[in-house]
Amino acid sequence: MADAEKPNCKVVLANNIAKSLLEEVHDGLKKIDRKPLLVGFLSSSDPAARVYAEWTGKTANENGFAFQLRELDRELLEDALIDANTDPSVDGIIVYYPIFNNRQDQYLQQIVSVDKDVEGLSHQYIFNMYQNIRFLDPENTKKSILPCTPLAVIKILEYLRIYNTILPYGNRLHGRTITVVNRSEVVGRPLAALLANDGARVYSVDIADVQQFDRGVGLRKRRHEVTEKPGWTLKDCLPLSDVVISGVPGSSYKVPLELVRDGAVCINFSSEKNFAPEVKEKASIYVPAIGKVTIVVLLRNLLRIVQNKIDEKAQADKSVGGGLKQVEAKEEMKAEAKAEKEVGQPL
Amino acid sequence: MADAEKPNCKVVLANNIAKSLLEEVHDGLKKIDRKPLLVGFLSSSDPAARVYAEWTGKTANENGFAFQLRELDRELLEDALIDANTDPSVDGIIVYYPIFNNRQDQYLQQIVSVDKDVEGLSHQYIFNMYQNIRFLDPENTKKSILPCTPLAVIKILEYLRIYNTILPYGNRLHGRTITVVNRSEVVGRPLAALLANDGARVYSVDIADVQQFDRGVGLRKRRHEVTEKPGWTLKDCLPLSDVVISGVPGSSYKVPLELVRDGAVCINFSSEKNFAPEVKEKASIYVPAIGKVTIVVLLRNLLRIVQNKIDEKAQADKSVGGGLKQVEAKEEMKAEAKAEKEVGQPL
Numbered sequence: 001m002a003d004a005e006k007p008n009c010k011v012v013l014a015n016n017i018a019k020s021l022l023e024e025v026h027d028g029l030k031k032i033d034r035k036p037l038l039v040g041f042l043s044s045s046d047p048a049a050r051v052y053a054e055w056t057g058k059t060a061n062e063n064g065f066a067f068q069l070r071e072l073d074r075e076l077l078e079d080a081l082i083d084a085n086t087d088p089s090v091d092g093i094i095v096y097y098p099i100f101n102n103r104q105d106q107y108l109q110q111i112v113s114v115d116k117d118v119e120g121l122s123h124q125y126i127f128n129m130y131q132n133i134r135f136l137d138p139e140n141t142k143k144s145i146l147p148c149t150p151l152a153v154i155k156i157l158e159y160l161r162i163y164n165t166i167l168p169y170g171n172r173l174h175g176r177t178i179t180v181v182n183r184s185e186v187v188g189r190p191l192a193a194l195l196a197n198d199g200a201r202v203y204s205v206d207i208a209d210v211q212q213f214d215r216g217v218g219l220r221k222r223r224h225e226v227t228e229k230p231g232w233t234l235k236d237c238l239p240l241s242d243v244v245i246s247g248v249p250g251s252s253y254k255v256p257l258e259l260v261r262d263g264a265v266c267i268n269f270s271s272e273k274n275f276a277p278e279v280k281e282k283a284s285i286y287v288p289a290i291g292k293v294t295i296v297v298l299l300r301n302l303l304r305i306v307q308n309k310i311d312e313k314a315q316a317d318k319s320v321g322g323g324l325k326q327v328e329a330k331e332e333m334k335a336e337a338k339a340e341k342e343v344g345q346p347l
Numbered sequence: 348m349a350d351a352e353k354p355n356c357k358v359v360l361a362n363n364i365a366k367s368l369l370e371e372v373h374d375g376l377k378k379i380d381r382k383p384l385l386v387g388f389l390s391s392s393d394p395a396a397r398v399y400a401e402w403t404g405k406t407a408n409e410n411g412f413a414f415q416l417r418e419l420d421r422e423l424l425e426d427a428l429i430d431a432n433t434d435p436s437v438d439g440i441i442v443y444y445p446i447f448n449n450r451q452d453q454y455l456q457q458i459v460s461v462d463k464d465v466e467g468l469s470h471q472y473i474f475n476m477y478q479n480i481r482f483l484d485p486e487n488t489k490k491s492i493l494p495c496t497p498l499a500v501i502k503i504l505e506y507l508r509i510y511n512t513i514l515p516y517g518n519r520l521h522g523r524t525i526t527v528v529n530r531s532e533v534v535g536r537p538l539a540a541l542l543a544n545d546g547a548r549v550y551s552v553d554i555a556d557v558q559q560f561d562r563g564v565g566l567r568k569r570r571h572e573v574t575e576k577p578g579w580t581l582k583d584c585l586p587l588s589d590v591v592i593s594g595v596p597g598s599s600y601k602v603p604l605e606l607v608r609d610g611a612v613c614i615n616f617s618s619e620k621n622f623a624p625e626v627k628e629k630a631s632i633y634v635p636a637i638g639k640v641t642i643v644v645l646l647r648n649l650l651r652i653v654q655n656k657i658d659e660k661a662q663a664d665k666s667v668g669g670g671l672k673q674v675e676a677k678e679e680m681k682a683e684a685k686a687e688k689e690v691g692q693p694l
Contacts, residue, residue, distance in 0.1 A: 073573075107473065110474070
């Protein structure tokens, strides 16, 4: 009797999910004969940025990576990044935002070399993500880098078996309906696109409107399409959704639980609590925070970048003019950006 | 007596400045055996965007360029831009913003191919501008593209002889003190950087603070540096400034004329009137609007892009593997971004 009254919700902590991802990272690291160096640049006056920097350092050091934190005046940052881009000892670069807290921050994001961008914020990576292009080379050997936080949510959904491994890669969310609350350019919109590219029907909810992201009936489209849902609000999306993912900044926002389906999976990626404690009386699974997964995804991206670099060097050593071919291949890839790509590979 | 009471201010209209720039464009066009095609993409619901589009078309057609306006749903824009990027009949692309009116607009800006970006909004161009790198190739034959609106202001200052042609190229604003009101990432900040790169001391004024952009004593620095001016406001900058350039959106903002130096040069780049009519009693020169110059600068950028493309083709035809060398050169350029560059060339 007591059991029947107790809520059934399984609360899954980021730490546990991070652990399973870390095993994969450790395995990859064993195949490399040195410690990859991640350099963090701290020019932000936001205390949260410092906490994130310290946490990155701690996680990196505990897991076989070298980490250096470089604190400097924000006016010196652009030149420092350019130096790090060409410094062969630096494998990966992370910049802690906000710095100017305006569009100058986006300018700085594009300064970081594509080859060292562990955060996955370079336009090339963002473009590949929206276009559902999963590889950097035409031979499909070098995987593209995805932005950390959206990828962390994907990894959580994989861990929670929302991705159905019975289905083919690239369509493993087929049949799922997911609401993403917040359509920021950093997390909300890319996340909606990634989920739709994997076959889900996604409702992307912002203050102004609701948009539907999906690949249509039969998933024959290479990538998602976006359609406006005029007049729609959370009242229309939440009752339809198996999964509710929320990332609204600000402590006052709460997802209206009365609209959430019984047994829905609820994930909070805001640093604030977007779900009231009563979520446990409704949800089947609840993930209250994702930060620790995000940092492991960052290290995983760094590992991938180092592996790509090693592979590239091996290829260049094999064939004379190999380096040039890489450049050629990149140019070709750009031209073929619209061409159909096989999407049958895990992220 | 009547004359002495009459204000001396010379009001210079954009149209007259545009005409002198157009002559240069016509001369360049004569050397090309076809009409360059500019394609405008209109997915904005802002009526001002439509007016700008129509004005571009009119100016382009009247001056020997072909113009096509493509109106489409904003959800289709990304793919349409990718198509235009690879369509050899399209020489230049302009997108009318705002579209989503958030950071997705910046994402779209980066979709436009660097080789067709007449607005000069590609990261590579913006990077070159801030870093004061004036060429696209190590041989300094292909000039980089500059963002239209800031470049229009530069061209106006050249026309007004604020640029002193006695001084060497690249330092022709040496000794000038200029206040730029508004530090947007689209115009205000790049403009401050361009002016400082040309030798001026620039006070960049935003709601929050004042920053000084300059290349220091003796102009020995390759590019400008930025320093905060804690506690400064317009009260401190305007009395020191020979030139006041304002671009604050919103009809209520007015530059406080009582702080403006007698005989200052005043330029308004806002679509609203940032200077009250009494500016004519203070300023020596007043430019009330710059839109028509901006469109001519756009055509000038298009011409430069077409010329660069023709030069590139000629070089490729001359040497086997020339195309590859171009790619190599670009990669090299990136690596050498920090290297000293000769700045002795007009923009």
